[in-house]
Amino acid sequence: MALTYQDVVTADLSPLADVSEVWKKIGERFGELKSAYEKHVRSALGNGNWQGLAHGAQQQKASATAAEYGAAKSEALAVASLLTDAYTELTGLQKAVRDLVHEAEAKDYKVDSSGKATYVGYDNLPEHERCALRLDPDHPRMLSEAREKAQTWTDGIAKAIKAVDIADQSVKRALARATTDGSPDGIGIGGFHARAEGDLAKAGTPDPDAGTKTDGWVSQGESSASGPGTGTSSTGPDTGAGKLAEAEAHADLGRATAEGSLANGPFKLSGGAEAYTGAKGSLAGGITNEGVQGEAGAMAGGEASAKGRADAGPVGFYGRAEAKAGAELGANAGVGVDGVHAGGEAFVGAKGGITGGADIGGIAAGATVEGWAGPGAEARLDAGRNSNGVWEFRPTLGVSPLLGGGLGFELTVDPGKVVDTVGDVANAVGDGIGMLL
Template sequence: MTLNYHDVMTADLSFFTDVSGAWKKMGERFGELKTDYETHVQGVLANGNWQGHAFGAQQQKASATSFEYGAAKAEALAIASLLTDAQTELTRLQKAVKDLVEDAEKKDYKVDSSGKVTYIGYDNLSPQERYTLQHDPDYSRLLADAREKAQGWTDEIAKAVKAVDTADQSVKRALSRATSDVSMDGIGIGGFNTKAEGSLAKAGKPDPKPGKEEGWVSETDSEASGPGVGSEASGPNIGKGKLAEAEAHADLGRAKAEGTLTNGPVKLAGEAEAYAGAKASAAAGITNEGAQAEAKAFAGAEASASGTADAGPVGVYGRAEAMAGVEAGVNAQAGLDGVQLGAEAFAGAKGSVGAGADVGGIGAGATVEGWAGPGAEASLNASKDANGVWHVGPKVGFSPGLGGAVGFEVTVDPGKVVDTVGDAAGWVGDGIGSLF
């Protein structure tokens, strides 16, 4: 069954903790039963007092029984691990959907029970304000712009819901595979699965497409728009912690493309984006998650490209950016997602390259920029991005005519750190198990 918006928003994922704990206890109990059986049944009968064909047949069956106790332990512990991974991943993706809905509502959009978004910013206008708006020469354009933005929110929410459904299908595959024994060990096919995989990332991968061999799997996505113009202003809304915000843009065009290439533990990913036009925005607000204020403007053209290469817990990344035009901005933010402080002003052209490495979810890197034109920049960043990765690092730059900037960055991906620790624990457990 495909999950829909209502399923995702109302799903209670808290029960995973109790169920996973029950499976773990079951696995540990099977391990105790294996020890007791080998000691008090199999071992006692093998004390040398019983010989012959009957003894040989009994010991063969006893060995199979002992093996199945061990296989039952492995299968139960794998399922416990899969359920823990499932709760972590599904909770993260469910939160991403809810965060999108919350962001849309903060900007005076309404999300219905099917995930469709509509703009309601004009609903609370007085009759006089409504009359004035309807006779505004830009009224039709404002309505069209609101509908376009509403459709954008609808598409983003649908994409996030699809991500939850994709993860849910992955959990289904992983649990099914964990409980399927296709080995002739023990009592043969149909017993407990001693080779059950406890990592959702490994066990939940889709089956290879018919007619294709295992190997590199690619995924791509792209989008483009423009030319176009638009603007939006709202606030204050004290109930939602929004003091005011405004945005305007005149786009000549924008384009974005991203893709991944995966083969087992090796994953290559890349992204490229380009924009030409002018845009400006300003916002300020105070909520229970923190306070922020920013203002920025840009006119010109900019482009960027980035890529990563991961092999298990080890990865490297690189990125390049180029800009020609005028930009200025200030920002200050403090809250649950970190602290950001910065100011910049520049006119001319600049290019930058950055590179770094990541081991087990903890990375370090550096950025170097070359500037042709007057400008200055200083920033301090300690914040979490949309994927839950923390970025910490300073950046400074200055140019009277020719100059540049340098920045350093440390990243921490909590999800990847947890996966690495889990894998390491699995390796240790396998190593200890092989000694007995």
């Protein structure tokens, strides 16, 4: 949304200079942390006394961490420089607007809250002089010239406001680019920006395709990538509290995720994708005050998924697609205050599936269809409340002697969204009744 006359003349730009100094100190501090980390952590564990796979993995992670500290310093100092440039440029352009207004006012033109100039010189004259002017044959010509000059002042002020808005958009682009990392360095895409540009004139230039973008849409996104790597973890059990015991092991060849959204008012598009290749296994079980549950699973191969959703106010449509290749084995059972969960599956080969559904006001229904190439079978039922507080009912059945598939249905209820929708409807009804009364 473009800046208005009031936005420009009333803005207090002094915080830009103050926060620039803070960002500069943050950058210097990250540089100190990088030096301390390399000296006291990375070097201490890389002195040759520790060898093996674990040492190699630790040194790889340590190298990435050190790189991110350095990248954080570069990003913070770039942001500090951009804010300094922004303060200098925006204050200069703001002063140009104010000077233009003062010059117009000194010549008997009044500038209103929208930046429109009007000649008021006649208003300051005594009544007898105004009467004499009205009788002057040149009065219509003088009025016309005053209106033309007023329009010239109005156009000049609008042009000066436009210059501030263009500079403001430039600052926005520069800051977004400085804090967006697209390099695989360090921890990969999505970390700190090691090559952030701190020159506003360079970093704030418009995108070549900026003219094709729809104004008003706001985008967000993030991504990550990792691997190869191995690891294990375990927790519990706490026999006194009946806490769940869990154990997990994985050998990852690679993992990548990405998600993003595009929103404009009540309209929102969102999506994500994930890919994994490697092997992993898990085992869990326990008795708690919330119920009894247990599960076991193993997988070796590759899997990928993608999902998307479109919302317009309380109405939404969603879709998912998944593909797997390899071998997997799993079983789970549980009963408790959140519902009932039970199922088992065994499969060797490749499978792919697609899910589609609709959501209205927090109540959603959908269906899943899968195609299998390879022997396997699956039966699953999830009924109850998930970790996000959404109540769900999901039965799934599948069988494949060699070629086959599976079919599933889902019905979910999100209490929070339902309450929000009911509240919105109630407010709309109340507004409508208020208009009739």
